[in-house]
Amino acid sequence: MSALIRDAPIGQIIRFVTRNRLLQYPEERADFHVPGCYQPGYEKQIPVEEEEKPVVEQEGPASEAVVYPDPETILEKEEEPDTEEEESDLEKIQTVRTAHTQRTQISRVGTRTALAKSISRADLEQQVTLATIEKGPTRPIEPEKLNDGTILVDWYTTDDEENPQNWSFGKKAVVLAQIMLYTLSVYMGSAIYSPSTEGVMERFGVSIGSASLGLSMYVLAYGIGPLLFSPLSEIPVIGRNPPYMISYAIFVILLVPTALVDNFAGLIVLRFLQGFFGSPCLATGGATLQDMYSLIKLPYVLSLWAFAATCGPALGPIISGFSVAAENWRWSLWEMLWLNGPVWLSLFFFLPETSSANILLRRANRLRTLTGNNNLKSQSEIDQANLTARDITTEALVRPFQLVFLDPSIAFTALYTALIYGIFYSFFEAFPLVYNVMYHFSLGQLGLTFLSVSIGVVLSIVWYWWYIYYVVEPSIRKNGLGEPERRLIPALFVTWFVPVGLFIFGWTSKPDIHWIVSCIGIVITTIGIFLIIQCIFLYLPFVYPQYAASLFAGNDFFRSSLAAGAIHFSYPMFHNLGVDRGISLLAGLTVGCSFGVYALFFFGPRLRARSRFAAK
Structure with a gap:
């Protein structure tokens, strides 16, 4: 617990105020012994390999930069006569x-x-x-020494407790729970405003399209935010926590004037700023989980994070529906403060830094102070020294759009996820027309219909975990990763859930048909939307691993932009065409995208071969 608090924002403040006398790191304690490999004059010992007697050897080069075999070494090994001539290319690489x-x-x-x-x-x-x-068993790690004498500071052992990958299950669970709460609270802030729309119209004398700006500007802003906050969190000296804490503090503070503002323009501007400063949960939440969990276990925790992101907007109308009807339209905005204030305090006291680049950079600083050896540096320090403002700007503002516009596979996935995300947000315009007008539900009862979204997500996760555990993991352990298109196999089936569910919802939304039937359609649609996004978000980083951060930032932007537009075009569309025909139009678009999923699955290898960004 002390290490958790020490690495949290409150711990860092206590350390700063006490000049590092409290909550000390191991290197700052009197009983700390500097590993011999970090002391001046140390020469790396090359262990002699023996066939019969096992040798306790030091671990290899710095872990912060993934180690790859020397191509010349591989060529030499291939030229040498070997009895195991049928050894695969992957096995040859691993023999290094x-x-x-x-x-x-x-x-x-x-x-x-x-x-x-x-x-x-x-x-x-x-x-x-x-x-x-x-x-394997715990072993010491030998740091890498560069030609200029620089010693790359690394983890001390393979089970170093400072490495987020080695944290206990409980510590990882605490971080995961906080990221989920943070994401749930911010995402809930979008749709929690929906029951207040009528009150805003009456108070400020605006149309429903204008009143809906309070929802759409929030959604648009948290799609723009990742373009800034995602690259910031990748700068080693900054890390994950400062973007979280500073932006979230501004978000919480803005909740007060938003609930009190008495002019329409101010309300919309404040809602936009809320979405922008709340976006680091979307921009960096996945990166925090990637810091802690390995590639093989990451799908489980990412699905939980996606659960929080999907259920947030669905739970918002439930929370505010009854209070707005009982009190007034401002209550939905006050409820955001009551929810997010405690969550921010939780992050402030108990969210540790997870970026290994930042952790090792600070360790290198402590070792230099302790030993006086200025040759001790982390790999992230060296990378950061070569980082320019132009590089950061390119990664933040150019790369996401470059990927979308120059690669057809990325463009299609961005379009498809944006479309189904837009359909999801069109529900906030369709549901009142169905359940308030046709079935005469109250605002509170209308909010309860959004539970169908949560039910769909829960059912999706149950099946998805079963599929990963019993199908994907055994396949990877036996046959390796295989073609990235294999990650799309579930999407070939669930892609049809979206149009089927939409048709059920659209054509059973009639007063003479029980309301539960249309809710079942929403459950089916949600299952399709959730699983398609999971498949695509697992497929993309395996095809474009070097550009994963930019990929998701660009996807976030296009997804949120179309969702913001859907909030405005869906009401006149449903009003003029009717819910049945309007939903059918959206369902028809998803049918076209379903054929695109099949094209991506069958022609993916050809597209990857022609792509300038895909890993070859």
Whole structure:
């Protein structure tokens, strides 16, 4: 617990105020012994390999940068006569590392680092294979020494407790729970405003289209935010926590004037700023989970994070529906403060830094202070020294759009996810027309119909975990990663759930048909939407591992932009065409995209071969 609090924002403030006398790191304690490999004059010992007697050897080079075999070494090995001529290319690559390193590498390399450093398909295949191998016994890690004398500060052992990959199950669960709560609270802030729309119209004398800006501007803003906050969190000296804490504090503060503002323009501006400063949960939440979980286990926790992101907007109308009807339209905005204030306090006291680049950078600073050896540096320090403002701007504002506009596979996935996300937000305009007008539900009862979304997500996760555990994991352990298109296999089936569910919802939304039938249609649609997004978000980083962060930032932007537009075009569409025909139009568009999923599955290898961004 002390380490958790020490690495949380409150712990860092206490350390600063007390000049590091409280909540000390191991290197700052009097009883700390500097490992010999970090002391001046140390010469790396090369262990002598013996066949009969096992040798206790030091671990290989720095874990912060994923290690790949020297191509010349591979060529030499291929030229040498070998009795195992049928050895696969992947096995040849792995022979460069010791069997022990294979067992322990995954305990030292985070998913985000593994993806970022995977230049080729072989690199990615190696990292996934390593993720399936059980950890070996604890061994010391030998730091890498560069030609200029720089010693790369690394984890001390393969089970170093400072490495987020080695944290206990409980500590990881605490971080995961907080990221989920943070995401749920911010995402809930979008749709929690929906029951207040009529009150805003009456108070400020605006149309329903104008009143809906309070929802659409919030959604648009948290799609723009990741373009800034995602690259910021990747700068080693900054890390994950500062973007979280500073932006979320501004978000919570803005909740007060938003609930009190008495002019329409101010309300819309404040809602936009709320969405923008709440977006780091979307921009960096996945990166935090990647810091802690290996490639093979990441799908489980990412689905939980997606559960929070999907159920947030669905739970918002439930929470505010009854209070707005009982009090007034401002109550939905006050409820956001009551929810997010405690969540921010939880992050402030109990959210540790998870970026290995930041953790090792600070360790290098402490070791330099302790030893006086300025040659001790982390790999992230060196990378940061070569980082320019132009590089950051390119990654933040140019790369996401470059990927979408220059790669047809990325463009299609961005379009498809944006369309189904837009359909999801069109529900907030369709549901009042169905359940308030046709079935005469109250605002509170209308909010309860959104539980069908939560039910669909829960059913999706149950099946998805079963599929990952009993189908995907055994396949990867036996046959390796395989073609990235294999991640799309579930999408070939569930892609049809979206139009089927929409048709059921649209054509059973009639007063003479029980309301539960249309809710079942929403459950089916939600299952399709959730599982399609999971498949696509698992497929993309395996095809474009080096650009995963930019991919998701661009996808977030286009997805949120179309969702914001859907909020405005859906009401006149449903009003003029009717819910049945309007929903049928959207369902028809998803049918077209379903054929696109099949095209991506069958023609994916050809598209990857022509892509300038895909790992070859």
